[in-house]
Amino acid sequence: MHIVVCISHVPDTTTKIRFNKELTQLDSQGVKWVINPWDDLTLTRAIDMKEASGGKITKISVIHVGDATTEPTLRKALAMGADEAIRVDAVSSDSYSTASHLAAALKELEYDLVLCGIESSDYNSSAVGGMLAEILDLYSVSSVSAIELKDEGFVVKREQETGKETLRISTPFVAIGQKGIAIDPRIPSMRGVMSARTKPLKVVQGESGESYIHTMVYEYPEPKGSCRFFQPDETDQLADALRREAKVI
Amino acid sequence: MSIIVYIEHLEGKLKKQSRELVSYASQLAEKTSQKVTAVGVGDISREELESLSRFGASKIIHCSNPEAATLENQVYTQLLAEIFEKESGEILILANSFTGKAIAPRLSVRLKAGLVAGVVDLPESLDPFVVKKKIFNGKAFAHSQILTKSKILSLNSNACEVKEKPVESEWEEFSSQVSAPKAEIVDVSKMDADNLLTESSIVVSGGRGMKGADKWKPIEELASLLKGATACSKPVSDEGWRPHEEHVGQTGKTIAPDLYIAVGISGAVQHLAGVSSSKTIVAINSDKDAPIFEIADYGIVGDAHEVLPAFIQSVSKLD
Numbered sequence A: 001m002h003i004v005v006c007i008s009h010v011p012d013t014t015t016k017i018r019f020n021k022e023l024t025q026l027d028s029q030g031v032k033w034v035i036n037p038w039d040d041l042t043l044t045r046a047i048d049m050k051e052a053s054g055g056k057i058t059k060i061s062v063i064h065v066g067d068a069t070t071e072p073t074l075r076k077a078l079a080m081g082a083d084e085a086i087r088v089d090a091v092s093s094d095s096y097s098t099a100s101h102l103a104a105a106l107k108e109l110e111y112d113l114v115l116c117g118i119e120s121s122d123y124n125s126s127a128v129g130g131m132l133a134e135i136l137d138l139y140s141v142s143s144v145s146a147i148e149l150k151d152e153g154f155v156v157k158r159e160q161e162t163g164k165e166t167l168r169i170s171t172p173f174v175a176i177g178q179k180g181i182a183i184d185p186r187i188p189s190m191r192g193v194m195s196a197r198t199k200p201l202k203v204v205q206g207e208s209g210e211s212y213i214h215t216m217v218y219e220y221p222e223p224k225g226s227c228r229f230f231q232p233d234e235t236d237q238l239a240d241a242l243r244r245e246a247k248v249i
Numbered sequence B: 001m002s003i004i005v006y007i008e009h010l011e012g013k014l015k016k017q018s019r020e021l022v023s024y025a026s027q028l029a030e031k032t033s034q035k036v037t038a039v040g041v042g043d044i045s046r047e048e049l050e051s052l053s054r055f056g057a058s059k060i061i062h063c064s065n066p067e068a069a070t071l072e073n074q075v076y077t078q079l080l081a082e083i084f085e086k087e088s089g090e091i092l093i094l095a096n097s098f099t100g101k102a103i104a105p106r107l108s109v110r111l112k113a114g115l116v117a118g119v120v121d122l123p124e125s126l127d128p129f130v131v132k133k134k135i136f137n138g139k140a141f142a143h144s145q146i147l148t149k150s151k152i153l154s155l156n157s158n159a160c161e162v163k164e165k166p167v168e169s170e171w172e173e174f175s176s177q178v179s180a181p182k183a184e185i186v187d188v189s190k191m192d193a194d195n196l197l198t199e200s201s202i203v204v205s206g207g208r209g210m211k212g213a214d215k216w217k218p219i220e221e222l223a224s225l226l227k228g229a230t231a232c233s234k235p236v237s238d239e240g241w242r243p244h245e246e247h248v249g250q251t252g253k254t255i256a257p258d259l260y261i262a263v264g265i266s267g268a269v270q271h272l273a274g275v276s277s278s279k280t281i282v283a284i285n286s287d288k289d290a291p292i293f294e295i296a297d298y299g300i301v302g303d304a305h306e307v308l309p310a311f312i313q314s315v316s317k318l319d
């Protein structure tokens, strides 16, 4: 079996976000780029499943739409344990164009499972996985908190506000992972880092895809009004403020 | 032309955000002279759905296809796409929830409709159509233009004020021939729909500063006194002090209650990502420099184990 993991490349969550003066572009100076935290977890799960599969899962590919500057991120994925990386060479401007590029590349592959994360921590769109599935007319399951290879297929736990469901799904399909799919991301070992240098990193040409969305301008959040402090023995006053001023209790 | 609003419910009760979604649509409809159609799927009563006419929904469509009993993304996509087209929909509005995240992207492709997810305000301009959304987990906003004729907006909680706007509503039962594939369900476990963290108006949350699983009594007591829910930071659920369903933040649940009380929580960016849309934030922390105070509206610098019992006393004295 072949698992394809879609990874996006995002600023580390602790990075301070800055834009250019015109507020039209992210200022990437000083930004530390990482694998999107969700994709770190889905990739970890894919590798765990491969190792436990007794040879049934033969290959894990990571795929990414981006320019050459993202290659260190792909090498990191290889060092974690992916067998091959594919970079679709394109700079996409919205989720739809990203999904179209991924779909075009996937059409050239044979695969059983495509894994995506529930959202990228840059644009928080939660869109690429579902769009990709719709373009390829594949079954999709989202909010996946566990996935397991059982017999010849996959058993998936889907967790939402209202409860959990365990589903058996026939391949191929798209699973969109969230909290729980793996606990901690794998840290590449020294050997992993060495072997990543010789693993294949293929570059396929992206076409200039259609976009549905255009970002006009960015905005920083307003600094929040300053906090009003009470002394530890002024809990009566705090309760009163919440009742009369904020009107929330 | 109409604005279609997809309404979610929990065991037949409208979700808290439903009124907000319909109110958003009617405020938008006033500018565009469109009509607002609310769509509910599954086991929900006519009375419950029709209550949305108080917020401006002039048509209510109920879809009772048995194939839609569980969230099959392709089934929902087909049903909603058919309704959207039948009603000459121009804008589709839904919640940026688990369900919204599951179906909005598929609908975007199916309807060739640009999707903006995580919308926080009414559109600032209609032509071009520009709307503001949250990005970088709340560290910035983007003003996004939708280039397509049909449009999909998934709304964050508190994206607009709820305004009453009673109208007469027309009722329609809808069903369709569904052909989409379905998964085999092996097991289902339902949560108590009455006490859901994401639906609560008040949330009392504890962090590592609470110092241990056995110290949670006052958090639970305060939450029950305020008829709210309990939550926690990630390390607390990692330690097993609290069940992981309570974990809020970037990798946990996103909540937007009217009141969020953070006790012994430092306020790391990843934590704030899940709670920053709360209307009012109260922080209790022994460190006056804790970053949580930067987003809190009210704060007490002090030991949680002394402040909380006193605060509980103060709240119970209110009538």
Ligand SMILES: Cc1cc2nc3c(=O)[nH]c(=O)nc-3n(C[C@H](O)[C@H](O)[C@H](O)COP(=O)(O)OP(=O)(O)OC[C@H]3O[C@@H](n4cnc5c(N)ncnc54)[C@H](O)[C@@H]3O)c2cc1C
Pocket (backbone or CB within 6 Å): A013, A037, B206, B207, B208, B209, B210, B232, B233, B234, B235, B236, B247, B248, B249, B250, B251, B252, B263, B264, B265, B266, B267, B268, B269, B270, B271, B274, B284, B285, B286, B287, B290, B302, B303, B304, B305
């Ligand atoms: C990729 C990634 C994702 C993450 N996702 C999340 C997430 O979703 N949610 C989340 O919460 N975290 C998340 N984290 C972890 C986050 O970075 C912080 O480590 C975490 O939020 C800290 O939890 P805390 O505030 O409970 O603990 P601490 O940071 O240890 O803070 C404890 C606080 O308690 C105070 N305190 C101590 N004693 C007392 C006392 N007696 N009375 C009152 N106050 C006291 C201290 O002053 C301190 O401010 C994530 C991290 C990463 C890297």
Ligand SMILES: Nc1ncnc2c1ncn2[C@@H]1O[C@H](COP(=O)(O)O)[C@@H](O)[C@H]1O
Pocket (backbone or CB within 6 Å): A005, A006, A007, A008, A009, A036, A038, A039, A063, A064, A065, A066, A095, A098, A102, A115, A116, A117, A118, A119, A120, A121, A123, A124, A125, A126, A127, A128, A129
């Ligand atoms: N540029 C990209 N290349 C490959 N996969 C991506 C890319 N952007 C997003 N994804 C995938 O889609 C998921 C959701 O991202 P988004 O829709 O951008 O919030 C991510 O977790 C990835 O799995």
